[in-house]
Amino acid sequence: MKHTLEVMxxxxxxxxxxxxMAEQINRDYAGVDSLLVVGLLKGSVIVMSDLxxxxxxxxxxxxxxxxxxxxxxxxxxxxxxxxxxAQSIKGRHVLLVEDIIDTGRTLSKVLAxxxxxxPASLAIASFLDxxxxxxxxxxxxxTGVAIPDEFVVGYGLDYxxxxxxxxxxxxxxxxxxx
Ligand SMILES: O=P(O)(O)OC[C@H]1O[C@H](OP(=O)(O)OP(=O)(O)O)[C@H](O)[C@@H]1O
Ligand code: HPA
Ligand SMILES: [Mg+2]
Numbered sequence: 001m002k003h004t005l006e007v008m009x010x011x012x013x014x015x016x017x018x019x020x021m022a023e024q025i026n027r028d029y030a031g032v033d034s035l036l037v038v039g040l041l042k043g044s045v046i047v048m049s050d051l052x053x054x055x056x057x058x059x060x061x062x063x064x065x066x067x068x069x070x071x072x073x074x075x076x077x078x079x080x081x082x083x084x085x086a087q088s089i090k091g092r093h094v095l096l097v098e099d100i101i102d103t104g105r106t107l108s109k110v111l112a113x114x115x116x117x118x119p120a121s122l123a124i125a126s127f128l129d130x131x132x133x134x135x136x137x138x139x140x141x142x143t144g145v146a147i148p149d150e151f152v153v154g155y156g157l158d159y160x161x162x163x164x165x166x167x168x169x170x171x172x173x174x175x176x177x178x
Pocket of ligand 3: 043157158
């Protein structure tokens with residue numbers, strides 16, 4: 001699809017939203033020995049690295065890969081766990097970090113899997129939230145910015161694997177010809 005990009009959330013706005021998220025997380029986990037922050041690849045990789053550098057205390061990191069969008073702008077609904085965590089989460093305090101919650105299908109699937117492993121606690125931090133698109137209800141404890149129903153890229157988010165590196169978040173606008 002031919003398209004152009006329109007900036008929706010600037011780098012400065014991203015940083016402000018991250019500061020607020022990190023303050024809330026630091027407050028909530030102040031009494032906890034260690035926090036395992038789990039990023040869902042690939043989208044979360046940028047927000048994960050920016051968020052953990054704002055966190056206090058003993059923070060550990062792990063990653064898993066769940067994929068449903070492929071090269072499309074529509075979720076397939078078929079969420080696959082492509083790569084699992086490297087460690088047990090039984091008895092751990094786990095914070096799952098995502099770039100975006102859209103239909104909620106990815107997070108609900110991953111949440112069910114991780115909950116079955118009996119963590120001490122499990123909460124979700126998603127930088128973006130598209131609440132009007134929700135198909136499955138998911139309890140997201142920390143969110144950065146709520147956005148309207150637009151397909152966005154940048155700051156980890158891709159369109160057919162491109163644009164993840166942009167330091168801002170932009171809307172994908174279809175242009176003439178297709
Ligand atoms: O709430 P949902 O409708 O499930 O959409 C959100 C998910 O979709 C994207 O991942 P994608 O499957 O595109 O993989 P990626 O992280 O590698 O881009 C995004 O990173 C979230 O994980
Ligand atoms: O708006 C989006 N952009 C990129 N990837 C996504 N995955 C779910 N929603 C989106
Ligand atoms: Mg994607």
